[in-house]
Amino acid sequence: MSSTFANSKYAIVGAGLIGRLLAVALAKRGAQVTLFEKGGPEALDSAARVAAAMLAPLAESAITEDNVVRMGIHSLPRWQQIINELAKPVFFQQDGTLILWHRQDASDAERFVTHLERNSRNNRLLVAPQKLDSHALQNIEPSVAERFSQGLFLPNEGQLDNRQLLEALLVELTLMKVDCRWHQAIEPEKLRQDHKEYDWVLDCRGLGAKANWQSLKDARDLRGVRGEVIRLHAPEVKLRRPTRLIHPRYPIYIAPKEDDVYVVGATEIESEDMSPMSVRSAMELLSAVYTVHSGFAEARILEMATQCRPTLKDNLPEITINKKSDSPHLMMINGLYRHGYMISPAIMDCALEILSTGNSNTALELGLSIHSGAAPKETQGKDAKVVSCV
Incomplete structure (x- = not known):
């Protein structure tokens, strides 16, 4: 997979949990990554900072859908792998x-x-x-x-220390020489218009992307x-x-x-x-x-x-793809709800597969919704080309 990403350029908007995970993963695979974040490196305004970070698919099965449970099961061993590869230690346990x-x-x-x-x-x-x-x-x-x-x-259920993880990922961003633009708020669509050098723009802003999700043609509201x-x-x-x-x-x-x-x-x-x-x-x-x-x-x-x-309105996560021939492709990741830490490695793995091959068998197996969505209304036009990714 590394050769696929070598020398590719990615812009990631939002340095919360999924944004940091993807930035580190892409950089380790040889990609050039620029990370934009309206706040600072401490993630003080991120939902990822205010969490218990429990990894409990069976416990959560009482209140969520089976596909989220499958994502949680997939993510448990992946968390151990991810944490083991970090330079700074992160508290992790799997004692049930x-x-x-x-x-x-x-x-x-x-x-x-x-x-x-x-x-x-x-x-x-x-x-x-x-x-x-x-x-x-x-x-x-x-x-x-x-x-x-x-x-x-x-x-077998587990947990990790969310704040230690965010700090460890920050250290990793520095080690991998990711270009981090702190305190710089920017709209993904503006990046696509003004910076044609990127292959992909990844919108990982969470609730900060609310206006963009509401402007989608089929109005998948974010709350x-x-x-x-x-x-x-x-x-x-x-x-x-x-x-x-x-x-x-x-x-x-x-x-x-x-x-x-x-x-x-x-x-x-x-x-x-x-x-x-x-x-x-x-x-x-x-x-x-x-x-x-x-x-x-x-x-x-x-x-x-x-x-x-x-x-999102169904309380389920989603990845939406918009491809255009004359500007960077756009990937929007959102709706992790209360299960961010439990399922984010699964979301990351699916996103990496899409970026690498154009589709994701893991997403099909786990039941993660992948939409070949239209661009936000203000950017739709004759040049907008929606490409199915699964």
Whole structure:
């Protein structure tokens, strides 16, 4: 694949998770890459910075489509490969997911367990969930065994440290001599018009590309879904793996990172409000996390953060291609929703295949939507040539 990309020129707009992954991957394959980002290298305004970065296809199968689950399964071993190739270490673990519930929520838990068991039977790549009694729970996660007498264990699921990863990818961009244009906002269509030297322009801006997606001929609207997380420093808590609490109002997740840091979240609000976290959300998250482990009572709040995840109307990711004979081709990648870290290696692999060969067998196998979409309305005309890529 390297020879395919050697001496090719790519412009990537947006230096969030998928933008950085593709910039590094293309540069390592011999391509010349220019990365444009309206913000700075710290990714302070990126949805990728405000995330728990859990890699949990079976757990997520309860609320998402089968193709997203397949992308998550594909991505788990790829994350290990990607991280192993980085110069700067990134925290990564694959010790499974723990599901807990209080006695009064047993009926909700039973429905959840039945759902996951059915999904694992229908997908042979998923490892069946394991029911835990008090003894098994004591062995797997002793720090919560006093408060819970049963649970569910999902083997092989994992997580990584999202902020360490963004920093490590930044180091890699420097090592690979990627031309990074920080604090430079630019429209992909303007790049196509003014810079004919590029072979491809890749739009990886997430919610920043909203106007462009709304201008597509078939109006595949892009929206933001607000998420809120709290980062805690809790030395008295020793959770070994991501833990989810089944609850009728706020089913929280707790993702343990290095140095006794925990990322706690649950909220998913149909809103593009970027304002600080509400008192209600903070109280619900903190109250729920305390019911999991009393040690959180003495935790220190490091950060309360909010961000909006880029989401298409079907809550599924998509790649849209527009090819023109007289300007760089355009690839638009978006709609990763709440599954950005879980599926981004799969999205990256599909994009690289398209850039290399014009189609992607991986996308067909995983069920990733690839559209040979028309250009945004303001750029359509007799010169616009839409080429099918699958």
